[in-house]
Amino acid sequence: MPSALILIADGTEEMEFTITYDTLVRGGIKVTSAYVPDVASPTLQRISPPTAKCSRGIHIMPDVYFDLSLCGPDIFDLVVIPGGAKGAETMSKHPSVQELVRRYIERNKLVGMICAGSLAAKTAKLPQQPLTSHPSVKAELEHGKYSNFEYLEDSVVISNNLVTSRGPGTAFPFALTLVELLCGSERREEIRGPMVFPPDTPF
Amino acid sequence: MPSALILIADGTEEMEFTITYDTLVRGGIKVTSAYVPDVASPTLQRISPPTAKCSRGIHIMPDVYFDLSLCGPDIFDLVVIPGGAKGAETMSKHPSVQELVRRYIERNKLVGMICAGSLAAKTAKLPQQPLTSHPSVKAELEHGKYSNFEYLEDSVVISNNLVTSRGPGTAFPFALTLVELLCGSERREEIRGPMVFPPDTPF
Numbered sequence: 001m002p003s004a005l006i007l008i009a010d011g012t013e014e015m016e017f018t019i020t021y022d023t024l025v026r027g028g029i030k031v032t033s034a035y036v037p038d039v040a041s042p043t044l045q046r047i048s049p050p051t052a053k054c055s056r057g058i059h060i061m062p063d064v065y066f067d068l069s070l071c072g073p074d075i076f077d078l079v080v081i082p083g084g085a086k087g088a089e090t091m092s093k094h095p096s097v098q099e100l101v102r103r104y105i106e107r108n109k110l111v112g113m114i115c116a117g118s119l120a121a122k123t124a125k126l127p128q129q130p131l132t133s134h135p136s137v138k139a140e141l142e143h144g145k146y147s148n149f150e151y152l153e154d155s156v157v158i159s160n161n162l163v164t165s166r167g168p169g170t171a172f173p174f175a176l177t178l179v180e181l182l183c184g185s186e187r188r189e190e191i192r193g194p195m196v197f198p199p200d201t202p203f
Numbered sequence: 204m205p206s207a208l209i210l211i212a213d214g215t216e217e218m219e220f221t222i223t224y225d226t227l228v229r230g231g232i233k234v235t236s237a238y239v240p241d242v243a244s245p246t247l248q249r250i251s252p253p254t255a256k257c258s259r260g261i262h263i264m265p266d267v268y269f270d271l272s273l274c275g276p277d278i279f280d281l282v283v284i285p286g287g288a289k290g291a292e293t294m295s296k297h298p299s300v301q302e303l304v305r306r307y308i309e310r311n312k313l314v315g316m317i318c319a320g321s322l323a324a325k326t327a328k329l330p331q332q333p334l335t336s337h338p339s340v341k342a343e344l345e346h347g348k349y350s351n352f353e354y355l356e357d358s359v360v361i362s363n364n365l366v367t368s369r370g371p372g373t374a375f376p377f378a379l380t381l382v383e384l385l386c387g388s389e390r391r392e393e394i395r396g397p398m399v400f401p402p403d404t405p406f
Contacts, residue, residue: 015218015225018222019222057234058224061263167399196338201372
C-alpha cells in the first residue's frame with residue numbers, strides 16, 4: 001500500500017489540504033498529516049495535539065507532529081506541501097522541511113507542491129526545472145537566486161518526481177495525478193466516477 | 204454580512220464540508236460550523252469540543268455544538284447539510300435537524316444539501332420538488348413515502364430556496380452558487396479567479 005505524508009501548518013489552505021488527503025485515501029493510499037510549527041515563533045510542543053488553524057478559519061487536527069527523522073522517504077512514497085500564504089511560508093522556511101524535500105527528490109520519491117507550496121522548491125534549492133504555482137508567487141519563482149525555474153501555467157506540471165499545481169481550483173486534478181502516479185491510471189478512473197464531477201470537467 | 208451555518212458530524216465528507224466553508228468565507232460570508240451528535244448513540248456532551256472524524260479520516264474541529272434554539276433562520280441566512288454516508292445519516296435522522304430545515308424553508312432562508320445530505324429533504328418532509336443528490340441515494344429520494352421528488356442529474360439544482368448538489372466533484376459549483384445567491388454574481392466572479400480553476404472548467 002503506497003503511503004503519503006501531507007504537511008499542515010497554521011494558515012494552510014484547507015481545501016488544498018483536504019482535497020489532496022481525501023482523494024489519496026480514496027485511491028487506497030495510506031495518508032498521514034504532520035503539523036509543522038512556525039520556526040519564526042518557536043514554542044514548546046504542546047502535550048495535546050494542536051489543531052492547525054487554516055487559511056479560512058477551519059481547524060484541522062493533524063495526525064502527527066512533523067519530525068524529520070520519522071517523515072523521510074524511507075517511510076513515505078510521497079510528500080505534499082499545500083498552499084495558503086502563511087502555511088506555505090512556515091513550511092518553505094523551515095530548514096527541516098527543506099531537507100525533507102531534498103531527501104525525497106534524491107531518493108526518487110514523489111514531491112507534490114500546490115499553490116504557494118511551490119515556494120518550497122525554491123527554498124529547498126531544487127535544481128531549476130519546469131513548475132507552476134499560484135499566480136501570486138509566480139514572480140518569486142521566476143527571478144532571483146535559486147529561482148529561475150521554467151514557469152508554466154498548466155494546471156498540473158510533472159517534472160521528474162516533482163509535481164506542482166496552481167490553487168484550490170486545480171487541487172482535484174493535482175490529487176488525481178498523484179493517485180495515478182502511485183497507483184496507476186485505472187485506479188484514478190475508478191475513484192473519479194463516485195466523486196461525480198460535472199459533465200465536461202477537463203480532468 | 205450574510206451568515207451561514209454548516210453542519211458537521213462524524214462521517215461527514217470532508218471535501219464537501221471544507222470546499223463549502225472556505226468558498227463561502229472567500230465570498231465574505233460569516234460561516235459557523237456546528238457539530239451534530241449521533242442521536243442513535245447519545246452521549247453526554249464533552250467539555251472539550253469534539254473533533255468530527257470525517258469520512259476519509261481527517262479530524263475537523265467544529266466551531267460550536269449544534270443547538271436548535273441558537274441555529275435558526277433568525278440568526279443565519281443559509282444552512283448547509285454536507286454528505287458523507289454516515290454524517291448525512293446522523294444529520295438527516297436527527298429530529299432537531301429536520302425541524303431546522305423546515306424552519307429555514309418556512310422563513311424563506313436558503314437550505315443547501317449536497318451528496319447524501321439531500322436525504323434531509325426527505326426526512327424533513329419537505330414538499331415534493333426538483334432536487335439532486337449523490338447517485339448512491341437516488342433511489343431513496345425517488346420512491347416511497349415523502350420521497351417522490353423530481354430527481355434531476357444537474358450538478359446544482361435550485362428549487363425555490365432549496366439548493367442541492369451531487370458530490371465532492373460538484374462542491375465548487377455548489378458553493379459558488381450559494382455565494383451568488385447570497386452576495387450576487389459579481390462576488391462569485393470576483394472570488395472565482397484567485398481559485399485558479401483549469402481552463403474550460405464548466406462552472
